Amino acid sequence: xxxxxxxxxxxxxxxxxxxxxxxxxxxxxxxxxxxxxxxxxxxxxxxxxxxxxxxxxxxxxxxxxxxxxxxxxxxxxxxxxxxxxxxxxxxxxxxxxxxxxxxxxxxxxxxxxxxxxxxxxxxxxxxxxxxxxxxxxxxxxxxxxxxxxxxxxxxxxxxxxxxxxxxxxxxxxxxxxxxxxxxxxxxxxxxxxxxxxxxxxxxxxxxxxxxxxxxxxxxxxxxxxxxxxxxxxxxxxxxxxxxxxxxxxxxxxxxxxxxxxxxxxxxxxxxxxxxxxxxxxxxxxxxx
Amino acid sequence: xxxxxxxxxxxxxxxxxxxxxxxxxxxxxxxxxxxxxxxxxxxxxxxxxxxxxxxxxxxxxxxxxxxxxxxxxxxxxxxxxxxxxxxxxxxxxxxxxxxxxxxxxxxxxxxxxxxxxxxxxxxxxxxxxxxxxxxxxxxxxxxxxxxxxxxxxxxxxxxxxxxxxxxxxxxxxxxxxxxxxxxxxxxxxxxxxxxxxxxxxxxxxxxxxxxxxxxxxxxxxxxxxxxxxxxxxxxxxxxxxxxxxxxxxxxxxxxxxxxxxxxxxxxxxxxxxxxxxxxxxxxxxxxx
Numbered sequence: 001x002x003x004x005x006x007x008x009x010x011x012x013x014x015x016x017x018x019x020x021x022x023x024x025x026x027x028x029x030x031x032x033x034x035x036x037x038x039x040x041x042x043x044x045x046x047x048x049x050x051x052x053x054x055x056x057x058x059x060x061x062x063x064x065x066x067x068x069x070x071x072x073x074x075x076x077x078x079x080x081x082x083x084x085x086x087x088x089x090x091x092x093x094x095x096x097x098x099x100x101x102x103x104x105x106x107x108x109x110x111x112x113x114x115x116x117x118x119x120x121x122x123x124x125x126x127x128x129x130x131x132x133x134x135x136x137x138x139x140x141x142x143x144x145x146x147x148x149x150x151x152x153x154x155x156x157x158x159x160x161x162x163x164x165x166x167x168x169x170x171x172x173x174x175x176x177x178x179x180x181x182x183x184x185x186x187x188x189x190x191x192x193x194x195x196x197x198x199x200x201x202x203x204x205x206x207x208x209x210x211x212x213x214x215x216x217x218x219x220x221x222x223x224x225x226x227x228x229x230x231x232x233x234x235x236x237x238x239x240x241x242x243x244x245x246x247x248x249x250x251x252x253x254x255x256x257x258x259x260x261x262x263x264x265x266x267x268x269x270x271x272x273x274x275x276x277x278x279x280x281x282x283x284x285x286x287x288x
Numbered sequence: 289x290x291x292x293x294x295x296x297x298x299x300x301x302x303x304x305x306x307x308x309x310x311x312x313x314x315x316x317x318x319x320x321x322x323x324x325x326x327x328x329x330x331x332x333x334x335x336x337x338x339x340x341x342x343x344x345x346x347x348x349x350x351x352x353x354x355x356x357x358x359x360x361x362x363x364x365x366x367x368x369x370x371x372x373x374x375x376x377x378x379x380x381x382x383x384x385x386x387x388x389x390x391x392x393x394x395x396x397x398x399x400x401x402x403x404x405x406x407x408x409x410x411x412x413x414x415x416x417x418x419x420x421x422x423x424x425x426x427x428x429x430x431x432x433x434x435x436x437x438x439x440x441x442x443x444x445x446x447x448x449x450x451x452x453x454x455x456x457x458x459x460x461x462x463x464x465x466x467x468x469x470x471x472x473x474x475x476x477x478x479x480x481x482x483x484x485x486x487x488x489x490x491x492x493x494x495x496x497x498x499x500x501x502x503x504x505x506x507x508x509x510x511x512x513x514x515x516x517x518x519x520x521x522x523x524x525x526x527x528x529x530x531x532x533x534x535x536x537x538x539x540x541x542x543x544x545x546x547x548x549x550x551x552x553x554x555x556x557x558x559x560x561x562x563x564x565x566x567x568x569x570x571x572x573x574x575x576x
Binding site: 161166198227241 | 405410411412443444447448449452453455458485486487510511512513527529533
């Protein structure tokens with residue numbers, strides 16, 4: 001399980017690591033997850049909207065800070081593209097409410113998983129145009145709320161349904177188009193699972209850093225074979241991604257934020273939360 | 289199932305369409321497949337090496353031509369990257385023999401699916417270097433044999449095991465590096481399944497045409513949901529790819545070769561070959 005030799009990368013301390021709650025399969029109430037994550041030694045947590053259902057976001061934010069944790073991000077947007085203008089407006093409005101929740105929670109960013117073709121559609125260019133329009137409608141509100149919109153390019157195997165934004169350069173181009181003056185309020189999520197295959201990744205990460213557009217860094221691993229497109233992500237070290245090498249590139253590009261573990265996995269979701277967290281902690285420190 | 293409106297694209301005639309034998313699941317002897325494909329009205333066929341096992345390639349080539357068909361390509365290479373130098377040399381030698389078979393068959397191109405990380409590996413850059421070295425060792429032989437090496441970028445979901453070359457620009461860069469003077473003998477396969485998601489596809493196809501590097505054009509469809517990474521490709525029209533739109537781009541880029549159907553699908557492999565061929569024919573003419 002040796003990762004690449006990146007002597008220049010400082011060892012990872014758990015204080016710099018965050019747990020995305022999806023890693024635990026949303027099996028437990030958020031209050032319990034906060035306690036478990038803090039007890040396991042992590043420095044941050046990234047909740048999902050579903051974790052906050054029926055709760056007060058500000059109260060959950062306080063609870064997170066009282067547990068000694070920071071919020072590394074808030075997941076995730078409602079897909080933007082829609083078959084009708086009415087549905088598109090509803091999607092944007094829903095994301096506006098989520099930005100308010102992110103602000104109440106104290107999250108530095110709201111993760112945008114942008115969606116793709118509406119039912120029956122085949123026009124990726126039109127989906128991309130809707131995504132750009134939808135984000136444009138949210139950007140001022142995000143800025144005023146102190147929450148960055150963190151645009152997450154997803155793996156191309158999700159291009160049909162989950163994200164028409166499939167690469168880091170595409171996400172960076174969208175940032176540039178929506179924020180040409182570099183005022184901020186919009187950046188990107190670099191998730192090794194989605195981007196590790198790209199032959200130009202190192203240079204793109206460097207550019208993302210130069211442009212101040214790295215808002216979050218997510219890790220997990222790519223299993224060979226992968227048996228499910230959505231729910232078979234691997235624990236760091238169990239797959240083929242050079243996670244440590246990519247972390248080195250992200251940090252050389254100036255990123256100083258959390259290393260956030262996000263694993264969608266039927267296997268890990270069936271394990272006790274404490275075991276999953278302990279495994280994450282060990283793999284992060286030893287291998288990432 | 290309406291595809292995009294591309295009025296400039298001439299209707300597709302079956303004479304310009306080819307069947308990749310993988311579409312029929314290699315369930316029948318090649319002699320029978322040749323008859324079925326010719327009887328269904330197609331103009332071409334693309335056999336796999338496994339179809340020729342125990343046969344004389346030149347004799348199969350004659351049989352194909354006597355049936356009124358052209359060979360649109362020969363599939364496919366042994367993966368190049370290996371954990372040992374000895375295995376790497378064996379992989380290259382095996383591909384050299386396959387080029388001889390392609391020449392005997394009368395195939396215009398030998399499709400390179402290049403492989404990726406050797407067992408236990410995580411170093412994509414090293415895999416890519418092995419691929420470049422392996423192809424370089426074959427190029428003169430391919431030229432002397434009159435068989436182009438058709439480099440097929442695969443979908444990024446195969447980056448761990450099947451292909452470290454995951455996009456058209458990466459394949460074009462490899463062509464340029466190995467054939468900087470544009471002598472030929474190396475080009476690319478544009479398969480809609482592997483490339484449809486790419487936000488820069490239209491421009492990349494244009495460039496591939498300008499550089500004379502479009503060696504083959506493959507079609508099938510991307511199903512939503514896709515339930516298996518390898519064996520759940522869709523019949524044209526059953527998924528979300530704008531096949532007609534991409535065909536228009538490929539032809540506007542100057543490509544005049546076959547439109548080759550290649551579908552890996554447990555579903556279609558379980559159907560009678562005549563039904564599969566009839567469905568392909570109808571969908572190609574009506575939708576592509």
